[in-house]
Structure formats: structure tokens, C-alpha cells
Amino acid sequence: MINETVKYIQKKIKDYKPQIGIILGSGLGDFANDFEPVQTISYADIPGFEKSTVIGHKGQLVFTKIKNKNTVIMQGRYHFYEGYNISKIVYPTKVMRKLGVEHLIITNAAGSVNKDYKAGDLMLIKDHINLMGVNPLVGENDSTLGDRFPDMSEVYKKDLIEMAEKKAKEIGLTVHKGVYAAMSGPSYETPAEINMLRVMGADAVGMSTVPEALVANYCGMDVLGISCITNSAAGVHPSRLSHIEVVETANKVKGMFKELLLKVIEEI
Numbered sequence: 001m002i003n004e005t006v007k008y009i010q011k012k013i014k015d016y017k018p019q020i021g022i023i024l025g026s027g028l029g030d031f032a033n034d035f036e037p038v039q040t041i042s043y044a045d046i047p048g049f050e051k052s053t054v055i056g057h058k059g060q061l062v063f064t065k066i067k068n069k070n071t072v073i074m075q076g077r078y079h080f081y082e083g084y085n086i087s088k089i090v091y092p093t094k095v096m097r098k099l100g101v102e103h104l105i106i107t108n109a110a111g112s113v114n115k116d117y118k119a120g121d122l123m124l125i126k127d128h129i130n131l132m133g134v135n136p137l138v139g140e141n142d143s144t145l146g147d148r149f150p151d152m153s154e155v156y157k158k159d160l161i162e163m164a165e166k167k168a169k170e171i172g173l174t175v176h177k178g179v180y181a182a183m184s185g186p187s188y189e190t191p192a193e194i195n196m197l198r199v200m201g202a203d204a205v206g207m208s209t210v211p212e213a214l215v216a217n218y219c220g221m222d223v224l225g226i227s228c229i230t231n232s233a234a235g236v237h238p239s240r241l242s243h244i245e246v247v248e249t250a251n252k253v254k255g256m257f258k259e260l261l262l263k264v265i266e267e268i
């Protein structure tokens with residue numbers, strides 16, 4: 001199937017070869033609209049892809065040059081809580097690799113577990129904890145992509161984190177570096193679960209990113225993960241959590257987020 005998908009896309013993009021992949025999280029999808037696309041392909045039209053259903057997620061691949069780099073942007077992603085098999089969630093990541101992508105920038109909206117973080121902050125992901133209850137590599141191994149037992153000691157590349165931190169400083173932005181915990185969702189966490197995550201060493205919590213990062217690492221891509229802290233996680237403040245709030249905060253910070261992304265892409 002994957003070769004059929006890759007062939008379908010290559011027919012549409014001709015000799016364009018993306019080097020950098022970007023996955024845009026909740027409320028951050030706008031980033032893709034600012035660049036003249038070389039080609040845009042709706043997920044619904046791509047063999048092997050599923051339709052994306054969540055509000056704030058568009059569901060298309062945008063092939064576009066940014067800062068003279070060939071990129072492919074996933075405008076909207078699949079989430080485990082939508083009910084897809086985990087293999088469907090990481091399918092586009094594998095396809096990006098087959099198309100030639102070497103660097104994958106993964107973004108998301110996340111709640112803060114670390115009490116020093118506040119809504120509107122950005123966090124560079126230095127590591128993750130997979131609490132989704134599934135591993136996307138379970139099943140037959142495709143040795144054209146990676147090893148059966150991949151090493152996971154540096155999923156989020158240190159040199160990319162350092163570079164992104166430097167670029168953030170240049171534009172006067174302070175970013176955190178922290179551990180992202182992935183839950184399956186779609187319910188937000190209970191205060192007790194947030195306490196558990198804090199004890200485990202997590203700084204932020206979300207419902208995405210880990211499957212894609214895990215697979216990207218497996219198939220040899222360098223990953224940079226950026227979380228947009230959209231809210232304090234449950235129990236940190238008395239207010240209730242809502243997806244609207246998450247999207248609204250992501251919308252508020254998207255200007256500086258975009259600026260950082262541009263700087264990072266330029267430097268890769």
C-alpha cells in the first residue's frame with residue numbers, strides 16, 4: 001500500500017522532493033496558508049490516508065517552499081482518539097520518509113503539567129512518555145523503513161533543540177525544554193492523573209505527537225517537537241478545560257510560533 005501512496009503523491013508533485021516535514025497541531029494549521037503551494041492534496045484523495053475529523057484540523061498535505069527549503073506540511077493530523085487504528089496515525093509519517101523527508105518538525109497543543117509553565121508558552125520537547133497504551137510499531141516490521149527494535153535514546157535531536165532554542169532567543173522568545181506525556185484522550189485528564197504525570201517527570205500533556213515521533217525516529221528522521229502550551233492541565237487552576245480554549249490560545253500565539261518555525265526551517 002505505502003508504495004502505491006508514494007507513487008500517487010509523486011505523480012502529483014513531479015520532481016519536487018520534500019526535505020522537511022511539518023505536522024501542524026490544533027489551531028496552528030494556518031501556518032501553511034502563508035506560502036504559495038507547489039501542490040496541495042486533500043487526505044481524502046490520497047490512497048491509504050483517512051479523512052481528518054477534528055475541529056481546527058484541515059486535512060491536507062501542502063507541498064511548499066519555505067525559506068528556499070522544500071517542505072511538506074501536514075495541515076491537520078490523525079489522532080488515536082478519533083478511533084483509527086494506530087497504524088493509520090503514523091502512516092503519513094512513513095509516507096513522508098519515503099518521499100525523502102529527513103527532518104520532521106512536530107507541533108501540538110498541550111496542557112502544562114509543570115507549574116512554572118503558563119498558557120501561551122512554547123516548549124521544545126526533549127523527551128516523551130508514551131501513556132497511550134499502544135505502540136505504533138507493533139505488527140510485522142517493514143525493514144525498508146527501520147529496525148525491529150529501534151533505539152529511542154535521542155528521539156528529539158539535541159542539536160535541533162539547541163538550534164531552536166538559539167533561534168527563539170534571537171527573536172526574544174523564551175522557550176521551555178521539557179518532557180511531553182501522551183495520553184490517548186479524548187477526555188482530558190483528571191487532577192489525580194496530572195499529579196501522576198508530574199511525579200513521573202512530565203512537563204506537558206497532550207494526545208498526539210508521540211506516535212509520529214516514535215515512527216519518525218524508527219525510520220531515521222531527525223525530529224524536533226514543539227508544544228504550544230494552551231492551558232494549565234486539570235487541577236492546576238480551578239477552571240474547566242475546553243477544546244475551544246485550546247484552539248483560542250493556540251491562535252493567540254501562532255504569530256510568534258510562526259516566527260520561530262521560519263527561523264528553524266531556515267537553519268535546517
Ligand code: HPA
Nearest residue numbers: 109110111205206207233
Ligand atoms: N490535556 C491533554 N491534551 C491537551 C491538553 C490537556 O490539558 N491541552 C491541549 N491538549
